[in-house]
Structures are given as structure tokens and as C-alpha cells.
Amino acid sequence: MKQNKTPWDVALRFLSYxxxxxxxxxxxxxxxxxxxxxxxxxxxxxxxxxxNDQNFAEYWIELREKHRPRSRKVLEQELYNLGVERETIAPxxxxxxxxxxxxxxxxxxxxxxxxxxEKDFMGKMFRYLQQHGFSYEISRNVSVQLxxxxxxxxx
Numbered sequence: 001m002k003q004n005k006t007p008w009d010v011a012l013r014f015l016s017y018x019x020x021x022x023x024x025x026x027x028x029x030x031x032x033x034x035x036x037x038x039x040x041x042x043x044x045x046x047x048x049x050x051x052n053d054q055n056f057a058e059y060w061i062e063l064r065e066k067h068r069p070r071s072r073k074v075l076e077q078e079l080y081n082l083g084v085e086r087e088t089i090a091p092x093x094x095x096x097x098x099x100x101x102x103x104x105x106x107x108x109x110x111x112x113x114x115x116x117x118e119k120d121f122m123g124k125m126f127r128y129l130q131q132h133g134f135s136y137e138i139s140r141n142v143s144v145q146l147x148x149x150x151x152x153x154x155x
Contacts, residue, residue, distance in 0.1 A: 007033045007041035015050060019059045022051055023083020053084045057092050065096070069105035072096050074133030102134045102142040110146055121147055 007029050014020060014028050022042060029038040045051035057079050064070050070078070072093045079089045106125055113121045122143050129139035 005032070007037045008044070011041050011045055012050070015045075019056045020051070021053055021056050021079075021083040022046070025051060026083075053088050054092075056082075057084050057088055061092055061096070065101065065104075069101045069108075069132065071098050071101065071133030071135070071138075098134060098138055099142065102129050102132075102138050103145065105129065105132055105134075106142050106146045110150060114150065118147060121150070 010032060011025055011029060014025060025045065026038060026042060029041060033041075042051065049055075060079055060082070061075055064075055064078075075096070076086070076089050076093055080086060106129060109128060110125075113124050116124065125143040125146055126139050129142055130136070134142070
């Protein structure tokens with residue numbers, strides 16, 4: 001026989017998969033529990049430092065930088081959509097350099113375009129970077145730099 005779930009149990013299980021923002025946990029708990037129970041559980045989670053938007057935002061930015069680099073603008077929007085306040089997000093994004101991030105992002109996929117001529121390479125790389133939120137200027141400059149790296153490597 002299955003026991004009744006408590007908001008605490010549901011929250012801990014939800015947090016066990018990955019770090020979450022306060023808003024994500026709130027939305028999840030409100031599906032099954034009252035606002036009062038949800039608020040009490042959130043306060044307890046915060047007091048035990050299981051839930052902290054600052055830590056979550058740092059984790060999210062680090063994860064994105066490592067695995068799926070995006071522009072500062074895109075990261076800011078993602079975090080805001082996940083319920084993190086802009087005042088929390090802004091200082092964390094100040095240290096990020098969109099040019100370096102775009103370069104790292106392009107280097108991850110450069111081999112896909114290795115056999116293309118310059119025009120096709122530039123078009124595809126530019127579009128890829130634009131789709132990841134980088135500005136026109138950064139996308140263009142990084143595409144040129146990566147084409148130079150590709151042609152200098154002896155291909």
C-alpha cells in the first residue's frame with residue numbers, strides 16, 4: 001500500500017533530478033498541494049539551502065557554458081523563464097564574454113563543416129551562431145576566425 005506523499009517528499013524527489021529554481025519547485029508543488037503547504041515547504045527548503053536561486057543560476061550558466069554554449073541574452077531569458085529574478089541574473093552574466101562563448105560553440109561543431117567551401121561554411125556557421133543568440137557582428141567575426149583556423153590546419 002502506497003503512503004500519502006508529503007510536499008517535502010515531492011520537492012526532494014523533484015530536486016533530485018537536477019537543481020531547480022524556486023519558481024519551478026513552487027509550480028510543481030502547487031499541482032498537488034495547497035498554497036500554504038507549498039509556501040511552508042519552500043521556506044524549509046530555502047532554510048536548509050536545498051533551494052537557492054543564486055546557486056541555481058550559477059549552476060545553469062556553468063552547465064550551459066560547458067555543454068550548450070549560448071549568448072548572454074539567451075541565458076538571461078532562459079533563467080528568467082525559469083523564474084529567476086533579473087537582479088539575480090545580471091551580476092552572474094557580467095563576467096561572460098559572448099565572443100569567447102561563440103568561438104567555443106563554433107569550435108564544437110567545426111568538423112561538421114570541414115569539407116565545405118568558404119561560402120557554405122560561412123553561411124552555415126553564421127546561422128548556427130545566430131540561432132544560439134549571438135549578435136550579427138560576433139557571428140560574422142567568429143565565422144571568419146573559424147574559417148581561418150580550418151584553412152590554416154592544412155585541409
